[in-house]
Amino acid sequence: MTTRKLLGSATILALVLLAACGGAEKPAEVAEKPAAEAPAGPPVDPATAATVTGKVVYKDGKPQPNRIRMDADAACAAMHGTPVFSHEVVVNDNGTLRYVFVYVKEGLDNRTFPTPKEPAVLDQRGCLYTPHVVGVQTNQDVKILNSDSTTHNIHPVPTNNREWNTSMPPGAEPLVKNFPREELLIPVKCNVHPWMKSYIGVLKHPFFAVTGIDGTFTLKGLPPGEYTIAAWQEKFGAVEQKVTVGPKETKTVDFTITPKAAGD
Numbered sequence: 001m002t003t004r005k006l007l008g009s010a011t012i013l014a015l016v017l018l019a020a021c022g023g024a025e026k027p028a029e030v031a032e033k034p035a036a037e038a039p040a041g042p043p044v045d046p047a048t049a050a051t052v053t054g055k056v057v058y059k060d061g062k063p064q065p066n067r068i069r070m071d072a073d074a075a076c077a078a079m080h081g082t083p084v085f086s087h088e089v090v091v092n093d094n095g096t097l098r099y100v101f102v103y104v105k106e107g108l109d110n111r112t113f114p115t116p117k118e119p120a121v122l123d124q125r126g127c128l129y130t131p132h133v134v135g136v137q138t139n140q141d142v143k144i145l146n147s148d149s150t151t152h153n154i155h156p157v158p159t160n161n162r163e164w165n166t167s168m169p170p171g172a173e174p175l176v177k178n179f180p181r182e183e184l185l186i187p188v189k190c191n192v193h194p195w196m197k198s199y200i201g202v203l204k205h206p207f208f209a210v211t212g213i214d215g216t217f218t219l220k221g222l223p224p225g226e227y228t229i230a231a232w233q234e235k236f237g238a239v240e241q242k243v244t245v246g247p248k249e250t251k252t253v254d255f256t257i258t259p260k261a262a263g264d
């Protein structure tokens with residue numbers, strides 16, 4: 001054995017002994033330290049905060065919605081007295097799109113924002129996910145419920161966070177999860193019911209919204225500045241616009257989603 005190898009073995013032995021004697025207390029140098037980052041930006045001043053609002057218009061009429069057949073699970077089918085339609089493309093009566101995730105994509109630089117204490121809620125109800133699209137901040141809890149009298153198996157399929165899936169029988173305790181890294185957006189499926197689909201958007205900041213029955217969104221509390229706003233739709237992809245807001249200003253940014261332009 002060479003001297004170097006001997007030294008190596010001695011070092012390993014010493015480390016093993018150290019680890020064995022260390023007990024619960026971590027040596028100071030191993031304490032978890034945040035990675036070196038640029039200093040955090042200034043907090044948002046509510047007195048100068050600005051707003052970006054608008055709507056997402058669909059440019060191609062009102063497509064026939066796809067009907068969901070729940071026959072594979074009689075319990076699901078029995079929960080609905082009327083036909084159920086897919087939430088993939090929902091055009092509102094005013095020609096806007098529902099379930100579009102609108103968010104600040106660029107412009108906040110190195111500002112940091114506290115993690116909300118309140119969880120976001122994702123319910124399994126009527127063998128559908130409610131809401132269909134939900135936004136959270138990194139590390140914010142997502143409370144997952146099963147309100148149904150049948151078993152669901154919730155299964156997010158992230159690319160930048162850890163994948164998991166959990167079976168939730170009727171009456172199951174709420175499941176509380178979070179996603180530590182930004183990701184736009186995480187598809188969620190149910191391993192039991194192939195038609196069940198939802199999306200979770202995970203951002204480091206609170207400036208996001210999901211369009212509802214009027215197709216509008218509002219991003220409040222923005223520090224004055226120049227931003228790229230993105231509007232993401234699960235089938236048509238994302239469109240972006242730049243906007244500059246001054247102190248206390250409200251600017252309107254309307255998006256138009258055209259299936260052809262979006263590659264449909």
Ligand SMILES: [Cu+2]
Pocket residue numbers: 127151152153190191192193196
């Ligand atoms: Cu299910």
